[in-house]
Amino acid sequence: MTTVAVKPATMAQALTRALRDAMAADPAVHVMGEDVGTLGGVFRVTDGLAKEFGDDRCTDTPLAEAGILGTAVGMAMYGLRPVVEMQFDAFAYPAFEQLISHVSRMRNRTRGKMPLPITIRVPYGGGIGGVEHHSDSSEAYYMATPGLHVVTPATVADAYGLLRAAIASDDPVVFLEPKRLYWSKDSWNPEDPQSVEPIGRAVVRRSGRSATLITYGPSVPVCLEAAEAAREEGWDLEVVDLRSLVPFDDETVSASVRRTGRAVVVHESGGFGGPGGEIAARVTERCFHHLEAPVLRVAGFDIPYPPPMLERHHLPGVDRILDAVGRLQWEAES
Amino acid sequence: MTTVAVKPATMAQALTRALRDAMAADPAVHVMGEDVGTLGGVFRVTDGLAKEFGDDRCTDTPLAEAGILGTAVGMAMYGLRPVVEMQFDAFAYPAFEQLISHVSRMRNRTRGKMPLPITIRVPYGGGIGGVEHHSDSSEAYYMATPGLHVVTPATVADAYGLLRAAIASDDPVVFLEPKRLYWSKDSWNPEDPQSVEPIGRAVVRRSGRSATLITYGPSVPVCLEAAEAAREEGWDLEVVDLRSLVPFDDETVSASVRRTGRAVVVHESGGFGGPGGEIAARVTERCFHHLEAPVLRVAGFDIPYPPPMLERHHLPGVDRILDAVGRLQWEAES
């Protein structure tokens, strides 16, 4: 990345800016969802858009997620580029039939005649003290649905760049926004054209020699913290931020693991049937003879997301990551 | 298994028998869904139940899957044991919010006070020449949802035994019925009490020394066929039928792979983000030093399920399985 630091902004602000710039650049871009207009969204990500572009470009819909996504399909059929907001992760579930049976398949169904350039923004993940149904990590469902791109930023600059890329994509993109990073701040220059990242490229956030932490979204800062802490233990950890779960950047990930010989996948989503299984399996397929230890996973437990007062026990934290790194069979090395 | 062969029956007949026996044994068992009553279901699995037990015990519902599962939740709250039929895999998607947000979580939400003993029967998978939306393998979604059991039979006897166990379970069970095995026939004795299998136990369908095929549901017969064909190549393949994806029988699977040192996971579901990733990852975690090669996966492609005339290219078949076995780095052995 060659972004030039100019002024600090939060991830939420970068997302707003991305929406605004996309709407200004292309009149086909329409934002829609619950409370996205007058209120500016419950996370204020769509703040000011209705005022600037009018209610028809940034629309408060009736309260019905299947209806929101379903009408977005029709709008996309007519040449618009809807950007749909699902208010919280768990409230995207009513729209699953539209997502799986139509959004992901319409291009294929029509031999490319009817692409659906829809961006579905889903605030996801925990760590914000949300009551039940407000902290799910539902990326496993999206990953298992061919025809979707699944993207999630971990930095302010990526939030802007990836959202612009998602809206520009002619394919449907599930854009997962890590709720607890909404207020994370960073310096970043929205005027820099380089800030539009292509979808599908992972990035090494921290270089290291001892082992690779493979992660994305809300767990990226946690892994970077863990990597710092690991120095005390004598481990020099590399941190790969996937940024895009679909398409998956096998090249960057495999190159890292081949270098380090050890890997831990870290995510908030439940472990069983979660993204980590796929990632560990494909890394192992590709790097088997470079591996000193099995690829381990640090994930949320296989339980419904806990109530706020217990969520810290569930979320993968620095200690749990370091424990996993410790189990990477270091004895075998010497 | 100690079932005594008595008379040949199809898997569909065994399922009907299981429903009938469960309804006779417990008046709390209620069957409900689209066309399950008068018609006996589009696959005739509920044939005769409405006649024998009345419309109130086997009910043709309005055409609305979320409503079917949602009302089943309420019925279970009041002490009934609903057995819900989703007419086809893809038509379970409208019920996903009820499934994920309620069915899987109600027990946990209420600290065990409000269990939901609901069985959700889902005919799944392809190979039957079905038009779009009639051949999905959606088990990845269910596996990624904590609080559900996910069960799928591959034999006539298991169809009976596992469905009885599912209905008897105090937890919600997603019961995946391999459509293309509905008409598979086998000798089986429904009177044998042993035929009720506990949920959560995999079974070795064929013993072998060279490598393990880990599979379930519709792919079990394919793997057995592949194992036969493999003898020509000098491979003696073990075939493990998982029967239950959740809970997962790590013991049986790991024991097999430790014995053989090589494994291929086989399923129809798409590979990326599919069950195979989880299975390969956990087998690798547990058997790393016994593995001569990475655990490979033979799965459906990462595409929407193909139209009937092309499905044979998509479905994992004997050749593709043997190709994968061939890539298990046999050179390394000698």
Place this chain on the structure above:
Amino acid sequence: MTVMEQRGGYRPSPPPAWQPRMDPAPLLPDAEPYRVLGTEAAAKADPDLLRRLYAELVRGRRYNVQATALTKQGRLAVYPSSTGQEACEVAAALALQERDWLFPSYRDTLAAVARGVDPVEALTLLRGDWHTGYDPYEHRVAPLCTPLATQLPHAVGLAHAARLKGDDVVALAMVGDGGSSEGDFHEALNFAAVWQAPVVFLVQNNGFAISVPLAKQTAAPSLAHKAVGYGMPGRLVDGNDAAAVHEVLSDAVRHARAGGGPTLIEAITYRIDAHTNADDATRYRGDSEVETWRGHDPIALLEHELTERGLLDEDGKQAARDAAEAMAADLRERMNQDPVLDPMDLFAHVYAEPTPQLREQQDQLRAELEAESEGSHR
């Protein structure tokens, strides 16, 4: 401070936010389904239109018969016939302008064909060589939709988008009585009414959802009575009266085009054939019911009217039959040819560009196919 003091005095007014927003009466359907044929209204019907409808009905029936025959010959995997419902199918297509859009359900092959879709391409889904055989943009016909009622919000979104773009386009969405129970039906109608989208919903109430009769599907006085709950007019029409369906649909399309918003139309009709060729209808309904409905056949109704009024003679009938036979012969012939399929197409349209993962799988299949064609079978 008591609550009284805190909150100010008592007001005997009704709750301030409440005003009835519109008179519901005009939104309610008439007690009887609207009919034209055999009534005084028939005299006002345009003879050319009636003749056109007749020709299309005859052609449509022939299409249903031919497609069903093709299933028996193994040339079609499955066919959900609309025999008995042709008046709805045909009128739906004819009520639209060229720039309008049709959103058919899985049973509405005929409506697509009547709108201009190639009769063979319309059957691609059911033959099984691909999911949709036609370019939806060519005749502005969305893909035949299998998951019930899910196409309704698409129609609303498209109509809304067209209106936002200033285009004079109406969307007509078709759904069955069973489909009206789905949540998507509700959400689509609600969005349509709130957005005042130019969309018309046509429910073909054919009495059954596969085996489930209407009485197990709804307890409403009629499905058209749902309209008032969204704030749109509900209309009830004899679905076997092609002139009536065409008129009611045309009115609704005109109303929508003029900015009047959506309409819900329930057409009372009957599915004469089984649900599909794979279904056994004797399991859930008696012959006598079917026979009664045969007596209310849409073609017979219109033929009688035309004949009575001297608008149709033997030659006219023969011409309609000949055109239908020609279509059927062409259909037969082309359906008897095996479609040319390229398995590599499986990867071509999943994304605009295949992902690296798909490219690998593409290579794998290509290698397999090459090995296969080289006869180098294992």
Place this chain on the structure above:
Amino acid sequence: MTVMEQRGGYRPSPPPAWQPRMDPAPLLPDAEPYRVLGTEAAAKADPDLLRRLYAELVRGRRYNVQATALTKQGRLAVYPSSTGQEACEVAAALALQERDWLFPSYRDTLAAVARGVDPVEALTLLRGDWHTGYDPYEHRVAPLCTPLATQLPHAVGLAHAARLKGDDVVALAMVGDGGSSEGDFHEALNFAAVWQAPVVFLVQNNGFAISVPLAKQTAAPSLAHKAVGYGMPGRLVDGNDAAAVHEVLSDAVRHARAGGGPTLIEAITYRIDAHTNADDATRYRGDSEVETWRGHDPIALLEHELTERGLLDEDGKQAARDAAEAMAADLRERMNQDPVLDPMDLFAHVYAEPTPQLREQQDQLRAELEAESEGSHR
């Protein structure tokens, strides 16, 4: 053979299957919301009931105020206040018999409390120590439901099951105006009507779904007009008139219990506070609207009526206030105690028996906690 010959003669009868199944008129709501207070109907109201309602309203308001205060003190994560809507909350609880069931939405803590749920246990979800704090079977109150409208089919299923078992049980389900747009609303009402389940749906139309006003939610004459589309009666009531809400609900409950099937009730009310303490209502509505509604306060309305009729004096008011204060003091005190939490509970109730996988994770967390408590931090 022409189609005519094939199909038999023309029948000028209406489509055979069609008979209007019921007169829709009785299912339609009145044009004006039903009111009791300040009208002649008030004279017929039972004084004891009115006094009971009054006491509950005062207690309910106090509960809302106290819970909101607790959010400011960090003792509650979030609180969606029902201030201004207490008449609906309280009447819903009081219209039910003990054996009946209440299905509250996430805003209806108060209804749960009025039905007997412990005021602290009712706040567990919002405090964040667990998802549901009470045993749903103790007072037959389903868990407060966060995903909107999803509890409605549960209520239908429970009521249906009770009826099948021969039990004399009614379920009352609460939902907001916004929630009425969800597909689950539609499916629940339809199942209820088809099954003639003993269930009552109470929509609190408080004018907003978070920031979205009713006009962007529906174009219907009223939400109660949706009822006819399912074949059940729709009723419109002044939601700030506790006597009216209680009467309409009680009628519907009685009707359901007698086997008459479901009713949809729309109560016109207003959310005086912001959506939750985290919401900024000034972004989407003006003070004057709120002020107008303050003038139609449910407590003030009832207090005036009782006072006018000499059913309430200063002592009576004081007694109500005292009881409310006692409840609030108890709530404050108990909410100021930190809940005792056991992290191992995370695994205890996912399944009847933890899976082998969960047992491993349980062991992992136990080891971590032990390490933590031994101070053996990394």
